[in-house]
Amino acid sequence: MNSQTTSTVPVALTIAGSDSGGGAGIQADLRTFAFHCVHGTSAITCVTAQNTLGVMRVDPIPPEAVVAQIRAVYEDIGVQAVKTGMLINKEIITAVAEQVEALQIQNLVVDPVMVSRTGAQLLDNDAVNTLRHLLIPKAAIVTPNRYEAQILSSLPINSLDDMRAAAQMIHRNVRAKAVLVKGGGMQGNLRGVDIWFDGHKMETLTTKHVETKNSHGTGCTLSAAIAAHLALGSDLITAVRQAKEYVTSALSYALDIGKGQGPVGHFFPLLNK
Ligand SMILES: Nc1ncnc2c1ncn2[C@@H]1O[C@H](COP(=O)(O)OP(=O)(O)OP(=O)(O)O)[C@@H](O)[C@H]1O
Ligand SMILES: Cc1ncc(CO)c(N)n1
Helix, strand or coil, rough: CCCCCCCCCCCEEEEEEECCCCHHHHHHHHHHHHCCCCEEEEEECCCEEECEEEEEEEEEECHHHHHHHHHHHHHHCCEEEEEECCCCHHHHHHHHHHHHHHCCCCCCEECCCCCCCCCCCCCHHHHHHHHHHHHHHHHCCCCCCCHHHHHHCCCCCHHHHHHHHHHHHHHHHHHCCEECCCCCCCCCCHCEEEECCCCEEEEECCCEEEECCCCCCCHHHHHHHHHHHCCCCHHHHHHHHHHHHHHHHHCCCCCCCCCCCCCCCCCCHHHHC
């Protein structure tokens, strides 16, 4: 251990919603950044009253306040990678897209959060098109789950080949530079299998399937870990592979708290010491 008292660390920004239960959203993102030794900053888009059973209430933050948080971080601290999560409405998506343009945000990971596993609506119905047209084309990578990939591609997804077709469609029609269709919502062993497509390479990314009911926050953790690895200097596909390993470990150490779906656990690096 060296005795330095100050250090320069990579910085990542999450633009996402707060989850009072601490399993997803800003709370999962900041924890993920911290466990990668990346300094986490945040722009909160909405406050959810949420626990392991579901989402009870959502209060959006005014778009100007979201912009002010992003600018406060950029103008002073500087950021190496950004992820977006729950953006809730088209006004916030538009404001975020304008900042991506104005600040020339590069390493942008867009997790197109639409609906929670428990079925709660996390994006207004009329906001999908704004996400599609204004934000996703500006991202380095978009990471839809099965349900979100069906909406963005207008294709049904029931098999690995369907996931591949959806990834191609989202790349071509939504003009996403790279797409990761996540398999957490698939059946059986396909949970844990993701499809990567960047217009050149189609890859099937597989980690071991973890059998647990406690998987709240997998998507947020994955996109935050991708941003963390980008901030640390990994290239995109390497960052995705590294992030996937992190999620698999976090699922293996998921927390059995609450009466419903508990969150993935981030303490495994400490527990294994
Ligand atoms: N049971 C599992 N075993 C192994 N990996 C899993 C499992 N469930 C999800 N994953 C992985 O977790 C990551 C997130 O995928 P998932 O489809 O769960 O995202 P999501 O639906 O956006 O998550 P969230 O529950 O946070 O909304 C992917 O890499 C996926 O393969
Ligand atoms: C705040 C927030 N962001 C994302 C998700 C998706 O898991 C959630 N449930 N809550």
